[in-house]
Structures are given as structure tokens and as C-alpha cells.
Amino acid sequence: MFRVLYQYLVPVQVRSIDFESTEVVILEEIDDSEECGVSMKKGVCYRCFKGNRFMEKEACIVCGANYCYDCVLRAMGSVPEGRKCVTCIGFRIREARRGKLGKCSRLLQRLLTDLEVKNIMNAEMLCKLNQVPPELVFVNGETLSKDELFQLRNCKYPPKKLRPGYYWYDKYSGFWGKEGQKPSQIITSQQNVGGHIKTNASNGNAKVWINSREITKEELWMLKSAGVHCEGKPHLWVSEDGTYEEEANKKEKSKIWDKTRTKLVCTVLSLPVPPGSENPSEKEVNGEIRDNLAQKSIxxxxxxxxxxxxxxxxxxxxxxxxxxxxxxxxxxxxxxxxxxxxxxxxxxFPFSEDERQTIKLLIQRKLFGYLGILLEGREQFEEESLLEKRKRCVINKSGPSDNLEAIFPAATCEYAPFIEEMWKDAAIQATYYRRNELQMLPRVATYFLDRAVEISRTDYEPPDMDILYADGIxxxxxxxxxxxxxxxxxxxxxxxxxxxxxxxxxxxxxxxxxxxxxxxxxxxxxxxxxxxxEYSVDRNGVLTNKxxxxxxxxxxxxxxxxxxxxxxxxxxNKFDLLVEKIEQVPLTHCEWFRDFKPVVSPNCHNSTYPSLAQRAxxxxxxxxxxxxxxxxxxxxxxxxxxxxxxxxxxxxxxxxxxxxxxxxxxxxxxxxxxxxxxxxxxxxxxxxxxxxxx
Ligand SMILES: Nc1nc2c(ncn2[C@@H]2O[C@H](COP(=O)(O)OP(=O)(O)OP(=O)(O)O)[C@@H](O)[C@H]2O)c(=O)[nH]1
Ligand SMILES: [Mg+2]
Missing domain, CATH: 3.40.50.300 (P-loop containing nucleotide triphosphate hydrolases)
Incomplete structure (x- = not known):
């Protein structure tokens, strides 16, 4: 069935590996170069010693030896147990390579027919010797029996990528993780496998206990994001669907993963969420793609x-x-x-109707703030204008505050026509013209003030660009x-x-x-x-260069x-702004850049010559x-x-x-x-x- 190539067989490199060792190393990835016990130049074929790291190769799933196109079949023979060198046949696979089981390289696909490849991969997957040995899987400190391993692998939500090693399992909630580490998954709960969970199973020190396990800092963050009270060293009971109750106070609370915010925190901190409770928007993308993606590392x-x-x-x-x-x-x-x-x-994001409404109000509120600064600036420039009265009018209406932002949004509709009138006012326009002198007015204000009338209208709908520019979102x-x-x-x-x-x-x-x-x-x-x-006031109230x-x-x-x-x-960032600023304020303004001495060359007017901003x-x-x-x-x-x-x-x-x-x-x-x-x-x-x- 397979291309039998014994006639080509020549002795492969003799390697020294301790195959008999049953030590559970295993969970860490092992560097290829260390695996074969021989020092080889990186990237070369282990049989002919030719090639480099960019050359396509196929590796033995036991010792990790890599072979080139010409040597792979000679080195691996009839491949009865999958991709193993002939000298490795009969030995357990290297655990660090378990993820590669049944996934062949393009090199093999080029070398053999589809059917041949399929058969080799099947042999590799089904070979008894290539399976996870149950005696090397420890759950809550106890090794598994064959039946327990079978049960674990065939439950509705089994542990992903199960390899020999030490794990902890919270049977009540389904939390599952590597011993001494935060949970990596929530599997099917209530399975009778392994021993009793230990308090220090995940090596947590957060002074909060879930189902008698002291949780990790990451989980504490997750609980806080869900609004769970974590003060006073509480012991919580969490069930598989995420409902929790305090041990002392048996009244059931809400569910941990109900809030989108909690899911976000879990995503960022690589904490699991119960299967099936993922955010709907994620599923919407494309169920199939999502599943595929889930298997790939992020x-x-x-x-x-x-x-x-x-x-x-x-x-x-x-x-x-x-x-x-x-x-x-x-x-x-x-x-x-x-x-x-x-x-x-x-x-x-992405923007739902409600979110756009919130963003709209925020942008309008900002606009009012900028206009307030312009009004103050107008005063500062001591220019007279009709607007003075109107400003007083606003102040009277809004009580003690002299900031337009403070009266928003209640007054939006009421003041929208007033904004138009105010914006057209000559004194305000004159102030706007001198806006660079107004310290309080952020640069981005120009973008919005230029369209003040349009933005202040009730029917204004913020386009993407406005959302991008809007500070505060x-x-x-x-x-x-x-x-x-x-x-x-x-x-x-x-x-x-x-x-x-x-x-x-x-x-x-x-x-x-x-x-x-x-x-x-x-x-x-x-x-x-x-x-x-630029300067800002730091935590201690000291003015600091930004x-x-x-x-x-x-x-x-x-x-x-x-x-x-x-x-x-x-x-x-903000290179566009630097281009403008560098012409006004030298970079040496900041003490860290005192040694900036741009060479002025006679070619400096040449378009290929770097500009001052580029050099800065x-x-x-x-x-x-x-x-x-x-x-x-x-x-x-x-x-x-x-x-x-x-x-x-x-x-x-x-x-x-x-x-x-x-x-x-x-x-x-x-x-x-x-x-x-x-x-x-x-x-x-x-x-x-x-x-x-x-
Ligand atoms: N012209 C220009 N403006 C920029 C650029 N990047 C950011 N801005 C503006 O700079 C301001 C601050 O940017 P943000 O993105 O809010 O900065 P941040 O890091 O989120 O700061 P926080 O609001 O403190 O979280 C906003 O008004 C942006 O529109 C840029 O490359 N060019
Ligand atoms: Mg910001």
C-alpha cells in the first residue's frame, strides 16, 4: 500500500534518547534542536546534512529529526506508526509534538498521493502507542484509569489538547487548568475523575475562594468586573452556569458571565467562559470560522x-x-x-443605534465646551460684541456654571439656533481666527468648530470620521x-x-x-x-513635561x-502635528532632546532630503x-x-x-x-x- 522504500534504506543518524523514561515532563514545548540529542547545524536535513532553515522538511514525531524531500522516505521507511524514523518505531511520541499528530506537511503531500497521505495520518492517529497514556494524566493529584480518561475525552465539553501532565478540576463548576496555573477551560462538570481539588490547586493568592480553591489574581479581576464583592476573604460557590453564592450567605446571586464587560475581561486575561456563553457578535462572524480560529493561538x-x-x-x-x-x-x-x-x-464598537446616540451627545457636548472656551477667549481678547448679552443670557439660564458643556444635553434643542447665530457673530469669528492663542482650546476643536452649526443640530448623525476625531470616546x-x-x-x-x-x-x-x-x-x-x-500635572501635583x-x-x-x-x-504618533509644531518650537525645548542638532545641508531644499520633522x-x-x-x-x-x-x-x-x-x-x-x-x-x-x- 505504501511506497515501500526499503531498497533505498541506509542507516539513519544514531541518536541517543532516553525512550524508557516515564517522567512526566511534557507540558512544555521542547525546542527541536534539543530533541535529537545531537548537535546539528540549525535547519539542515538530519540524514544528508544539506539545506537550510527555509527548506521544507518533515519531522519525526518521536525524536524531532527533520528530513528533506529526498531523504524523508528513506529515513522513515514504511511508516507503520506514522511519521517516525525507522529507529523510533515502537516508541512513544514526544509530547511536545502531540499537536502535530495527524497533520502532515506539504512536503509529504508533494511526495505521496492523497490516499497514501491519508493512510499514514490515520495510522499515526490510531496507533495505540501514540495515544495519551492514562497513567500519565493526573487530575487533582491522582492518576487516571483507562475508563476515567475515556469519560473525560468523551464528555460534552472535554479538555482541549489533553496531554500527559498534572491538572486540577473543579467538579462543581467545571473549571479546568494545569496544576499551579489559572483555569484554562470550563469543561463538563460533575465528572467522576481524579481526586479532590486542593485549595492551592491553581497557586492563587487572591484571598478569595471558589468552590474551596483559592483563586488567582486574574480571576479576582474577572469577579470584580462582574460586580462580585470580593472583600473580607469570601468563599464562593460557583456552579457550572456561572451563578454564584457566598458560602456564609446562601442567597443566590446573579451570574458571573452575564455582563459583556466580564467576557471582555476574560478574553483579555485569557480566562475561560462557559461553553456556549460566548458573545453573540463573535458567533455572528461565521460559526465555522470561529471554531477554526478558536483552535489557533492568538x-x-x-x-x-x-x-x-x-x-x-x-x-x-x-x-x-x-x-x-x-x-x-x-x-x-x-x-x-x-x-x-x-x-x-x-x-x-461597532456602533449600534444607541451607541451612536451616545457618541452624538458626547460630540455635541464637546462642541459646546469648545464654544465656551471661545467665549472666554473673546473676553480675554477684549473685543466687544453683541454676543456679550447672549452669553450672559446663557449663564443666567444655566445657574452658577459659566461652561456651556455643563448645561448640555438638556438644553440642546433650546440652544441649537442660538449656536448658529453665535457662530456667525463677527467677534466670535475673530476669536476663532486667533484660536492658536487660546491655551485651553485643544487642536482637535478646529475639526468640530468648523462644522459647529451642522453638529449642533438635532438631526446630526456623526459620521465615522467625527467619531475618530472625537476625544473622550x-x-x-x-x-x-x-x-x-x-x-x-x-x-x-x-x-x-x-x-x-x-x-x-x-x-x-x-x-x-x-x-x-x-x-x-x-x-x-x-x-x-x-x-x-507640553506639560501635565502628575499624581503628586507636579507639572511635568509630557x-x-x-x-x-x-x-x-x-x-x-x-x-x-x-x-x-x-x-x-501625531507626525502631522509635529510637522507644524517643529517650525515653531525647537525640539531642544525638552531637556531629553537637548543634543538634537540637525545638520543644515545645502541640499536641504531638495525634496529627497529629510524634513526637520523627519529628523526630529x-x-x-x-x-x-x-x-x-x-x-x-x-x-x-x-x-x-x-x-x-x-x-x-x-x-x-x-x-x-x-x-x-x-x-x-x-x-x-x-x-x-x-x-x-x-x-x-x-x-x-x-x-x-x-x-x-x-
Ligand atoms: N492631528 C492628529 N491628531 C491626533 C493623532 N492621533 C491622535 N490625535 C488626537 O489626539 C487626541 C488624543 O488622542 P486619543 O486617541 O484620545 O489619546 P489616548 O491615548 O486615548 O488618550 P486618553 O484619552 O488619555 O486615553 C484626540 O483628539 C485625537 O483626535 C494624529 O496622529 N494626528
Ligand atoms: Mg482618548
Whole structure:
């Protein structure tokens, strides 16, 4: 049946592996290079010693030896137990390779017919020796019998990816996890397998107990998000559907996972939710896709930055892309430069009618605030106008407050015509003309004030662009996250990504909550390039330069033990604003950039010569890179972004993905050839990267 190739067989490399050991190592992934017990040059074929890491190979599921196209069948013979070298036949598979069971490479598909491949994979899956041995699966400290393992694997919601190892199982709620770790899944409850759960099963120290297990910090966060009172060391009883009651107070409370917010927290913290209780919006995407996606690992992008650096704009931008893509029917679009983002438990997006109504009121309230500042400015400029009386009129109507924002929204309809009149007033227009002199007026105000009349109307419906510009949406202390994937045309279309935006305030003092994000693949640290001459009052009431405050936050995150050796992509945002500002205020205004001495060249009028803003952002990037190197000995990646322009955000996200991919391939970042689809998208980032190379 199989292509029997004994005639070609030559002795394969002799390897020394301790096959007899029954030690339960097992749960950790093992590096291929260590597996065969021989030191080989990385990437070469284990039989002919030719090739490199980019060459397609097939690996033995026991020892991990890799073979090239020419050698694989000679090394593996008639493959009676699946892909094993002839010397490995009769031995148990390496647990770290269990995930690869039954999944063959393209190399084998090219070499054999479909039927042959199918038969090999069946043999691999069904071979007794390749099954999880029940005596190596421990649940609550007790090894399983054959029947127990059978029961566990065949219940309605079985543990996923069950491998030999130590697990804990809360039979009452169905919580399941690896010993000493937070729960990873909620499986079918009430199964009679293993021993009794121990108090310290998950190694928690949150001083809260669920079904007599002390829970982890992550679970504590989840409970708090669900509104469960966690003070006073409570013991809770949680049943499989999430209803909980306090041991001392037997009155049943509501369910833990009812709130979308709780599901969001669970998603971000990689905590399980009961099967079947996932957010409906997730199912809507496409049931099939979701199931497929669920099996793939998620790469988490953590987006964080100092206040007003632009994180929510970048996050909103991502959501816009998906909204627009789905609404235009481009769900499976192959369009390049477009990131498909699937909303998951997003708090604000995509915009429902109610949400749009809330956003509308928020934008109108902001507009009133800006107009209030203009009115004050008008006074400040000591210009006379008819409007003076009207302003007094508003103040009289609104009581002690002299801020229009405070009387909104009750007065919306009443004052809408008044806004139009006021806006047309010559004195207000004159004040508006001098708006750059008004310290209190944020830059973004111009965008809205230009359309003050339209926005103040009751029938105003905020378009996407207004939502993007609107400050204050999504600026809560909460977390927000979306799932996304990249278009099909790229090589890793099967992978799943998640963008998590977290506000620095919710990280707590000394960023103590950062350890919640330990499984982050890459940190996107956002810096507003314009912060170098701006100030804010810090926690101790001291006026601080915002760039230095941003630097301090960066240092705290980079040096946080949880983020040791993490990839970092520095997002230098608001480049468009820097272009304007740098002409007015020198970069040396900030003491950290005192050494910025741009060389003035005779070619500086040449269009290919970098502009002052480019050189300034280059310098800022350099400074962060130097700092990063001094703190971690690693390389910091940099991307230049204009948060309000979706293509630059798209490029930054693509760049982040590439960094993760390089990391996974253990390829040093140098001389990496980009695929043709990605080369364009990343050009800006790579250019900047070269530019900033240290
Ligand atoms: N011109 C311009 N404005 C930007 C850019 N990025 C963000 N903004 C504006 O800067 C302001 C602050 O941006 P946000 O995205 O709210 O910043 P944040 O990091 O969420 O800050 P918090 O609100 O403190 O959470 C908003 O008014 C944005 O419209 C950019 O690249 N260019
Ligand atoms: Mg914001």
C-alpha cells in the first residue's frame, strides 16, 4: 500500500534518547534542536546534512529529526506508526509534538498521493502507542484509569489538547487548568475523575475562594468586573452556569458571565467562559470560522501609551477598518493594505443605534465646551460684541456654571439656533481666527468648530470620521479589545490576532496590573511626537513635561518583570502635528532632546532630503532606542504613524505582525526578505527602521 522504500534504506543518524523514561515532563514545548540529542547545524536535513532553515522538511514525531524531500522516505521507511524514523518505531511520541499528530506537511503531500497521505495520518492517529497514556494524566493529584480518561475525552465539553501532565478540576463548576496555573477551560462538570481539588490547586493568592480553591489574581479581576464583592476573604460557590453564592450567605446571586464587560475581561486575561456563553457578535462572524480560529493561538498586541498619546484613536481606527470592510461586503477581501478586524467584546464598537446616540451627545457636548472656551477667549481678547448679552443670557439660564458643556444635553434643542447665530457673530469669528492663542482650546476643536452649526443640530448623525476625531470616546479606564486577522493573500492568514488597548491609569501604581498581560506577543507603545513642549500635572501635583512622563511610563513597562524579553514596537504618533509644531518650537525645548542638532545641508531644499520633522522624529526614535537597549539589551522597533490616517495604522499593525513572525522563526531581524505582498505595506516602517538603525 505504501511506497515501500526499503531498497533505498541506509542507516539513519544514531541518536541517543532516553525512550524508557516515564517522567512526566511534557507540558512544555521542547525546542527541536534539543530533541535529537545531537548537535546539528540549525535547519539542515538530519540524514544528508544539506539545506537550510527555509527548506521544507518533515519531522519525526518521536525524536524531532527533520528530513528533506529526498531523504524523508528513506529515513522513515514504511511508516507503520506514522511519521517516525525507522529507529523510533515502537516508541512513544514526544509530547511536545502531540499537536502535530495527524497533520502532515506539504512536503509529504508533494511526495505521496492523497490516499497514501491519508493512510499514514490515520495510522499515526490510531496507533495505540501514540495515544495519551492514562497513567500519565493526573487530575487533582491522582492518576487516571483507562475508563476515567475515556469519560473525560468523551464528555460534552472535554479538555482541549489533553496531554500527559498534572491538572486540577473543579467538579462543581467545571473549571479546568494545569496544576499551579489559572483555569484554562470550563469543561463538563460533575465528572467522576481524579481526586479532590486542593485549595492551592491553581497557586492563587487572591484571598478569595471558589468552590474551596483559592483563586488567582486574574480571576479576582474577572469577579470584580462582574460586580462580585470580593472583600473580607469570601468563599464562593460557583456552579457550572456561572451563578454564584457566598458560602456564609446562601442567597443566590446573579451570574458571573452575564455582563459583556466580564467576557471582555476574560478574553483579555485569557480566562475561560462557559461553553456556549460566548458573545453573540463573535458567533455572528461565521460559526465555522470561529471554531477554526478558536483552535489557533492568538497573538496579542497590547496597545498602551501615556495619556492623550493617541491609543484610542489608533484603536478606533482599527474598528473603523472592520466596520467599513464588513459593511462594504469585503469580508473576504484580498485587498492589500487592509487589516480585517473582527469586533469581539468591544465596548463601543461597532456602533449600534444607541451607541451612536451616545457618541452624538458626547460630540455635541464637546462642541459646546469648545464654544465656551471661545467665549472666554473673546473676553480675554477684549473685543466687544453683541454676543456679550447672549452669553450672559446663557449663564443666567444655566445657574452658577459659566461652561456651556455643563448645561448640555438638556438644553440642546433650546440652544441649537442660538449656536448658529453665535457662530456667525463677527467677534466670535475673530476669536476663532486667533484660536492658536487660546491655551485651553485643544487642536482637535478646529475639526468640530468648523462644522459647529451642522453638529449642533438635532438631526446630526456623526459620521465615522467625527467619531475618530472625537476625544473622550473610549477614554475610560477600561480595557477594550478586538480580534482581527490579515487578508488571505498573506502567508499567515490562518493566524488570529487581538488588539488590546489599555489606559495607563488602569495599570495601577508602578504598573502593577501588567502581569495580567503576560501572554502579550508584542507591546505597541504609543508616544505623541508633539509632547516635547507640553506639560501635565502628575499624581503628586507636579507639572511635568509630557514627553518625560511618557518616557517614565515606557521605562516602567519595559522593565516590568512580566515583560522581560517581550517585543516592543514604538509608535511615534501625531507626525502631522509635529510637522507644524517643529517650525515653531525647537525640539531642544525638552531637556531629553537637548543634543538634537540637525545638520543644515545645502541640499536641504531638495525634496529627497529629510524634513526637520523627519529628523526630529528620527532623533526621538533614537533616544527611545538607546533607552530600550540600556534597559533590556534588545532592539526596539519603531513605526511612524498618523493616528487619523488609517493606512499608517494599518502599516504599523502589519509591522508588528512581522516582528512576531521573525521572532517565531528565530531569525535575527537583519536582512529579512519581505514577501512581495508585505514589502509595500512595511516600506515606511522598514525605511524608518533602517534610518534609525543603531
Ligand atoms: N492631528 C492628529 N491628531 C491626533 C493623532 N492621533 C491622535 N490625535 C488626537 O489626539 C487626541 C488624543 O488622542 P486619543 O486617541 O484620545 O489619546 P489616548 O491615548 O486615548 O488618550 P486618553 O484619552 O488619555 O486615553 C484626540 O483628539 C485625537 O483626535 C494624529 O496622529 N494626528
Ligand atoms: Mg482618548
Amino acid at each position: 497573538h496579542k498586541f497590547l496597545l498602551v501609551g501615556y495619556e492623550k498619546s493617541g491609543t484610542s484613536t489608533i484603536y478606533k481606527q482599527g474598528n473603523m477598518m472592520i466596520t467599513n470592510n464588513f459593511s462594504s461586503g469585503a469580508k473576504n477581501s484580498d485587498t492589500e493594505n487592509v487589516v480585517l478586524i473582527r469586533p469581539r467584546f468591544s465596548m463601543v 473610549n477614554s475610560s479606564n477600561s480595557l477594550t479589545c478586538v480580534d482581527f486577522s490579515f487578508p488571505k493573500s498573506t502567508q499567515d492568514d490562518s493566524l488570529r490576532y487581538q488588539l488590546i488597548r489599555v489606559h495607563p491609569r488602569s495599570l495601577g501604581e508602578h504598573c502593577k496590573w501588567l502581569d495580567m498581560f503576560e501572554d502579550t506577543a508584542i507591546v505597541l507603545f504609543c508616544v505623541a511626537l508633539t509632547d516635547y513642549d 514627553m518625560l512622563a511618557s518616557k517614565e511610563l515606557f521605562e516602567s513597562i519595559v522593565t516590568h518583570p512580566t515583560f522581560e524579553n517581550k517585543n516592543f514596537l514604538l509608535i511615534l 522624529s528620527h532623533h526621538i526614535g533614537m533616544k527611545f532606542k538607546e533607552l530600550f537597549r540600556s534597559l533590556t539589551d534588545n532592539k526596539l522597533f519603531v513605526s511612524l504613524v498618523i493616528g487619523l490616517e488609517n493606512d499608517t495604522v494599518d502599516e504599523a499593525l502589519r509591522y508588528a505582525r512581522e516582528i512576531i513572525m521573525w521572532d517565531e522563526e528565530e531569525e535575527p531581524y537583519l536582512n529579512f526578505e519581505l514577501s512581495s505582498t508585505d514589502s509595500e505595506a512595511s516600506s515606511l516602517c522598514v525605511l524608518l527602521e533602517n534610518d534609525l538603525s543603531d
